[in-house]
């Protein structure tokens with residue numbers, strides 16, 4: 001089964017063709033760079049860029065897959081969560097394709113997409129599917145959700161951020177340190193030159209729950225930067241490394257605790273922040289279960305992960321497929 | 334052969350089919366801010382109502398704005414998808430042209446007003462000059478108070494004219510202000526269909542990726558404290574990086 005899938009929930013425009021929910025036939029992604037000047041995503045700018053990019057990218061995804069629309073079996077698009085104006089572009093374009101090509105339209109939860117990115121592969125040889133149940137950490141500029149995946153499409157939300165998403169914290173600290181946008185990769189690069197134990201930063205303790213909070217950490221970095229500025233130079237690499245260590249320890253501690261409590265068979269990551277190598281190392285240090293992380297280009301938002309999730313939506317609990325765009329759609333409750 | 338017209342650029346959403354001679358059917362509803370929820374069900378229902386098949390649709394016309402940024406993108410994206418999949422002809426029609434069109438035969442000047450939020454309107458003037466109906470001004474953003482100073486002759490005010498605005502226009506302009514009744518101001522895709530058909534006949538079809546929204550206003554960019562830091566000028570050129 002071939003699915004053409006569209007992703008436009010934030011600042012990546014992606015269209016892919018995925019076979020049987022796993023094999024990537026083509027996966028074209030355009031990352032908007034307009035937001036680098038504003039140091040954050042401007043929703044209206046994002047939506048305009050999606051509309052400008054989407055149709056050419058869809059054509060290119062079909063061309064690279066050497067596929068005609070007639071030969072795909074269903075058409076999928078992210079319907080939430082995300083920026084409403086951005087989501088509406090992708091979902092309505094995809095519904096237009098599905099309507100005129102007489103294909104089924106499959107609305108996909110973006111977070112399920114990040115989870116199912118772990119099922120994707122490229123090339124001829126299919127790697128084994130991840131084992132279930134699993135604990136999944138979806139961390140990005142918009143999300144920091146810790147989820148128990150009991151079975152296909154059966155998710156239980158264990159915890160989430162009560163303020164900023166992890167990626168947002170990265171963006172804000174990167175701005176404080178004058179590193180630029182987006183913060184994740186820039187802090188990771190700066191941290192390589194720094195000492196992760198140079199500074200001790202606070203970790204919010206939410207009474208043993210699985211929720212996380214990054215606002216106290218962000219404020220602590222802000223105060224530290226102001227103090228250091230008064231004394232002279234700000235050691236950005238040391239601060240970046242210490243910040244990254246703190247955030248990774250917070251996330252990894254919760255992953256390890258959940259893996260033990262729910263006796264799962266695997267741990268999976270998803271979302272842009274999952275591309276952070278130090279986060280993987282921190283989790284591997286604490287958890288002896290197999291850790292699945294998609295390759296970096298499948299950690300960022302892309303169409304292929306939506307195609308994977310769409311396939312498993314049709315196979316499991318197909319009665320529960322959304323079609324309407326809802327910016328606040330949740331993965332699980 | 335029929336043309337499918339889609340307008341989600343304003344408070345009303347409307348879809349219609351036109352066969353070159355008559356509007357065969359039209360579905361129009363007040364969509365508030367949720368155009369997409371009913372768009373495709375409405376199109377499907379409309380085809381059933383008029384007894385047409387999907388394959389009969391050989392042309393698509395879409396209203397390209399100005400209007401609600403989000404709303405107009407819903408219609409454009411939907412039209413692009415339909416046309417990309419079916420390969421039929423596509424025409425984009427600026428929303429102002431659609432709003433003015435039913436008053437073309439009135440012999441009067443027409444001022445189209447489209448709600449732009451923040452107490453402002455997009456405005457454009459239309460009239461027949463040397464026998465040709467068309468727009469005689471740029472589409473621009475105005476405050477109504479400023480606009481009325483420019484009105485020197487009898488003018489029909491069409492588009493997003495609320496009863497309160499109609500009263501204000503009459504108070505300021507007396508009999509020079511002609512405001513149609515609310516039912517005559519409903520945004521109807523039947524008008525779009527007729528204009529779109531004529532433009533398709535005139536060879537004004539475009540490829541889906543060449544369809545340009547008419548935003549007029551650049552995006553508003555807010556700083557960390559919510560203050561407006563832009564627009565400072567024209568919209569920046571497209572900037573993307575292909576990552577795979």
Ligand SMILES: [Zn+2]
Nearest residue numbers: 114140271301
């Ligand atoms: Zn994402």
